[in-house]
Every structure is written in C-alpha cells, then in structure tokens.
Amino acid sequence: xxxxxLSRRSGVPTATIKYYLREGLLPPGRRVSATQxxxxxxxxxxxxxxxxxxxxxxxxxxxxxxxxTALEDDSLDHSARLGTAVWALPHGPEPDADDAVxxxxxxTVDTLLGRLDWTHAQESAAExxxxxxxxxxxxxxxxxGYPCSADDLAPYAHAGRELAVTDLDLIERYExxxxxxxxxxxxxxxxxPVLLSLRRIAQAEESERRYGRPERGDGERA
Amino acid sequence: xxxxxLSRRSGVPTATIKYYLREGLLPPGRRVSATQxxxxxxxxxxxxxxxxxxxxxxxxxxxxxxxxTALEDDSLDHSARLGTAVWALPHGPEPDADDAVxxxxxxTVDTLLGRLDWTHAQESAAExxxxxxxxxxxxxxxxxGYPCSADDLAPYAHAGRELAVTDLDLIERYExxxxxxxxxxxxxxxxxPVLLSLRRIAQAEESERRYGRPERGDGERA
DNA sequence: CCGTTTGGAGAGTGGCACTATCTAAGCATG
DNA sequence: CATGCTTAGATAGTGCCACTCTCCAAACGG
Numbered sequence: 234x235x236x237x238x239l240s241r242r243s244g245v246p247t248a249t250i251k252y253y254l255r256e257g258l259l260p261p262g263r264r265v266s267a268t269q270x271x272x273x274x275x276x277x278x279x280x281x282x283x284x285x286x287x288x289x290x291x292x293x294x295x296x297x298x299x300x301x302t303a304l305e306d307d308s309l310d311h312s313a314r315l316g317t318a319v320w321a322l323p324h325g326p327e328p329d330a331d332d333a334v335x336x337x338x339x340x341t342v343d344t345l346l347g348r349l350d351w352t353h354a355q356e357s358a359a360e361x362x363x364x365x366x367x368x369x370x371x372x373x374x375x376x377x378g379y380p381c382s383a384d385d386l387a388p389y390a391h392a393g394r395e396l397a398v399t400d401l402d403l404i405e406r407y408e409x410x411x412x413x414x415x416x417x418x419x420x421x422x423x424x425x426p427v428l429l430s431l432r433r434i435a436q437a438e439e440s441e442r443r444y445g446r447p448e449r450g451d452g453e454r455a
Numbered sequence: 456x457x458x459x460x461l462s463r464r465s466g467v468p469t470a471t472i473k474y475y476l477r478e479g480l481l482p483p484g485r486r487v488s489a490t491q492x493x494x495x496x497x498x499x500x501x502x503x504x505x506x507x508x509x510x511x512x513x514x515x516x517x518x519x520x521x522x523x524t525a526l527e528d529d530s531l532d533h534s535a536r537l538g539t540a541v542w543a544l545p546h547g548p549e550p551d552a553d554d555a556v557x558x559x560x561x562x563t564v565d566t567l568l569g570r571l572d573w574t575h576a577q578e579s580a581a582e583x584x585x586x587x588x589x590x591x592x593x594x595x596x597x598x599x600g601y602p603c604s605a606d607d608l609a610p611y612a613h614a615g616r617e618l619a620v621t622d623l624d625l626i627e628r629y630e631x632x633x634x635x636x637x638x639x640x641x642x643x644x645x646x647x648p649v650l651l652s653l654r655r656i657a658q659a660e661e662s663e664r665r666y667g668r669p670e671r672g673d674g675e676r677a
Numbered sequence: 678c679c680g681t682t683t684g685g686a687g688a689g690t691g692g693c694a695c696t697a698t699c700t701a702a703g704c705a706t707g
Numbered sequence: 708c709a710t711g712c713t714t715a716g717a718t719a720g721t722g723c724c725a726c727t728c729t730c731c732a733a734a735c736g737g
Contacts, residue, residue, distance in 0.1 A: 236714070244551070248696050251716075268702045268714050281599050287694085288548050289595045291513075294694070312666060319655065325648065326510050329466070351660045353667070363655035370648040373511045377503050377641055386653070388621040389646065392614040393653035397661040399610040400654075419599055421658065424611065425651055426547065426592040431608070431615035432622075432650070433541065433585035436643065438573045439619040444534060458684070470727050473685075490683050490733045509725085516725065 236262070239272050243280045250280065257298050258283050282419060290422035296321050304414050311410050315417050322422065325366040338371040345383040349390055400424065458484070461494045465502050472502065479520050480505050504641060512644035518543050526636050533632045537639050544644065547588040560593040567605040571612055622646065 240247045253259045259279055262270030283301070286292040292300070299321035303314050328335065342364070346352075374381050403420055407413045462469045475481045481501055484492030505523070508514040514522070521543035525536050550557065564586070568574075596603050625642055629635045 246696080247714095249694085252695060255716085262715095264715095266703065266714095268716085269704090270715070278600070285595045285599055289592060312662070315662075316659075319659070323652070323655070346656070351656060353660050353663045361656070361659070363652040363659070366648050367652040367656070370511060370645055370652070373507045374641070374645050374649075377507055377645070378500070379638065379641060379645070381649075385625070386649065388618065389650050390653045390657070392618055393650065393655075393657040394661070396610065396614055396654050397657035400658055401661050401665060403607070416601065419596070419601060421655070423592055423596050423599070423601070425654075426588050427596075427603075427608065428611050428615065428650070428654070429647055430545070430585040430589040430592070431612045432618050432647075433545070433643070434568070434573060434583070434589070435612070435615040435619035436622055437538075437541070437583070437585075438575050439616070439623050440534070440537075441575045443623060457682090459682080468727080469683095471725085474726060476684090477686080484684095486684095488683095488734065490685085491735085492684065 234272050234277075236270065236272065239277060239280065242277055243284070245280060245284060253280070253283060256294055258294065258301060282415065285419065286422055289426060291324075292322065292422065293324055296324060300418060304418065311414070315414055318414070318418055319421060320362060322418075323362045323366055325362070325369055328365070328369055328372070334375050335368065335372050338368050338375060341371060341381070341383050341386070342368055345386050345390060348383060348387075349394070396424075396428065456494050456499075458492065458494065461498060461502065464499055465506070467502060467506060475502070475505055478516055480516065480523060504637065507641065508644055511648060513546075514544065514644065515546055518546060522640060526640065533636070537636055540636070540640055541643060542584060544640075545584040545588055547584070547591055550587070550591055550594070556597050557590065557594050560590050560597060563593060563603070563605050563608070564590055567608050567612055570605060570609075571616070618646075618650065 234242070236247055236250060239245075240250055243250075250259065254261060259276060262272040262276065265271050279301070283297060286297050286300070287294065300318045303309070303317035303321060306314055306317070309317060371381055371386075400420055404413055404416045407416050456464070458469055458472060461467075462472055465472075472481065476483060481498060484494040484498065487493050501523070505519060508519050508522070509516065522540045525531070525539035525543060528536055528539070531539060593603055593608075622642055626635055626638045629638050
C-alpha cells in the first residue's frame, strides 16, 4: 500500500508518518520507483505500535526508536532484545545529588529487594532505569515528609510481583518470538495506564466505602 | 524567610519560584514592604510538593494549579476538595472518536466494574478522568491486536483494590484534614512511579526465573 | 549616600512533536 | 506528447510548555 493508504488506515497524518520514517521509528517502504514506495501490513502494525507508545504510553520519540530498533536487532538473541528494549523504556528525571537521603532510600530499596529475594534486580540490574526510578521516587517522598520503609513498600512490591506473573502469562499466549517481543513491549507499556486508572477508581471506591460520600465535588469543571 | 532562602533551602532557582508564584502554584508571601515578602515553612513544603508533582509525577503546571487550589478551596468540604483535586490530576489524550471499538471497550470496562461491585465508579464517576483513561487504554490495546476481556483486566483491578486499601490506610495515619489532603495527593501521585518500577523489576525477575540464565533459572512455569 | 538585593513583569530560550512548504519525479488521461 | 494530480523526501516553521533571562524601581544596609 502507498503512504496515503497507510495514513488513511491508521488515522495518522501523512506528514507525521513521514516524520516517523525520517526518525527511524518506521522502517522505509519497499522502493518501487524514485518517488514511490510500497508499505506492507507490518508497517501498519508498527505504526499503530508507535502511536500507542507515544500517545498512550507517553514514550518520547527518541526512546521509542531505541525500543523498536532493539526489537529487531539481529545481533541480539530473544531475551537480550527484550532486555534492551525494556531498558530503553522509562523516562524519569536523573538524580541531582547522591546525598544522605538518597543513600537511605537506596538502603530501603535494597532491603526490600533482599527480603523479596529479587536477587537479579539487586545484582546485575541495580542501575536499571526501573531501579533508579524507584529510588528517586522514594527520595522524593522522603523529602516531602513521607518516609517509606521497606514495610510500606512491600504491598506495592507484592502487587508488582503478581502483575508480573500475569503479564508473562499473557505474553506466553503468543507463539512466535517476534510476536512475543512486540507483545512484551506493548503490554508492559499499555497496561501501565490500565493499572494506574484502576488504582484511582479503586481509591475513589474505597474512599466512598469508608467515608460514605461521593468523592466528586459539584461546582467545578464543565 | 526571603525568596532567596526559600530557593536555597529547596534547591529550586529563584526564577523558577517566581514563575510558580506567577502561575499561582505557590501562594504569595506576606508582604513586608513594596519590594519584600516573607515566606513561611508552609511555602517551603508547598514548593517541595509542587516540584514532586511536576518533576516526578509529571503533572503539567496547569493541572498542578488546579489540584493545589482545590486543596485549599474553602467553599468545599474535606472530601469535595480531595475529589476535585484528584479529578484534576491525570492527563491522558482525549478520545478521538466514539466508534465500535470504543463501545466494546466501554462495555468490557463496565462489565469489570459491575463484577467488582464498584458501583460508584460506574454511576457518578463514569466520566472521571480515570475511567476515560482506562477505556482509552483498552481501546488502544484492542486496536493493536491485544484485546483484553474483563477477565484479563481482573488481576489488575484486584491489585488496584488492594493498593487502594493500603493507600487509604497510609493516609489515615495523618491527623489533621489538611495533612490528609496533602498526603492523599502526594501519595496518589508519587506511589505511581513506585508501583510501575516495582512491576518492571518484578517482570525482569520473573522473566529470569522462567527463562533465565542456566545457573539459577529452572524452567518453572507458573 | 550608594552599592546590593529584592519582588515583579515581560520577553526570550530550548526541547519536543509534529506540520507546512517546497521540489523533483512519477502516473494517469486525453 | 501535454497537462494536471500525486508521491517521496528534505527543510524550515509552528505551537506548546517549563522554565530562564533581563530589566526596573523600590528598599535595605553599611
């Protein structure tokens, strides 16, 4: 199919598709002549994935490129591709200083990971984006006056563990390695807003259950 | 304290503090003369909250203002303030169309909420930001070829419910209504990256457990 | 009295995700 | 072949956002 049809079928403007092609988020089409290129179904699928990552998953373009190129990096094996892809995913602010508060937070996190026997996370991936994001969040909470101990974090870690099992079960539904790779990235990123919104809804529900009045005020937000 | 000291103690540049004051994220200081203003500890705390929301919680400035003004809106009672504040929090893309896929997603979500007996969410807050974010995510997943049924969502909802209970228990540790309000906002927002990073770490851990290195990983399937 | 500091306001900056414009080369039709 | 529409590709521009810079006049302080 031509670029125009790709645009029509995906709902993405042609200018934006051209931009994605330029940025390497989308592999170039099969050149048919100097001014024509042919795109396949795979391009459409990839385009939808890009849109989902960028718009719903809030993944920056540059990170999305890293993720997607990792997915098809022939020099890596299956699990290395996935690791590289997920590694490129998150996007938290870099820590500004390594002060006492941060050391405390790191100790708390390490205690938690040790208690859970998550030794892999502690050793080979201690500087993974996820680990750093966790430490940064704990630091921020502490500075705000909400210190969180390993005990406080434990319920979230347990939830994370159960969800991870669910996630991997979902991914295992897919047969081919390529499908699994895409599914892993898509499900990791796109279930995040699912989880967060369900938590918010549950908070409102539980709050109503405890304190009994509707959460929503009346006089705001047309 | 003066603006300069506020800056020094918070680590936020004076220019940025002035910007926050202009934007109404920070209440003005007590005017001492035409060119002097005095700031209290409360300003410092508020400033730290703003920074946490904006930098770690990725809340846009405009939303942060809505949240913070709701927290001190004297025309609302305690729970209305909290509702308004949390209502202003998230920031997903607005849905583009109300097509068949979206209707399906809505039905799936409603089924899930009904099954959980989350009637409040279904009725009075059916158009809450969280509900819309959830529907949008399900739509995106479906369009990508990852349909998720109410059964698929159930584990995430279950996790959300347990976390909501934990969250409210944490908030109840605080005595005064004002403290509870700030805690509710801070903990809702700042535990999000905690939860997401713990999920990522757990995924890596579980993945290693299933497919991992020959040393420790044995093919234990869950 | 005078250099420095302060609060305030407006304009400017840099990053990012597009988006509009332009150009040259097709392809389609008469 | 002439004519007009479409396409791929490149370059420059747009809008938004979170700051950040510059300036001013008042005022503090030695």
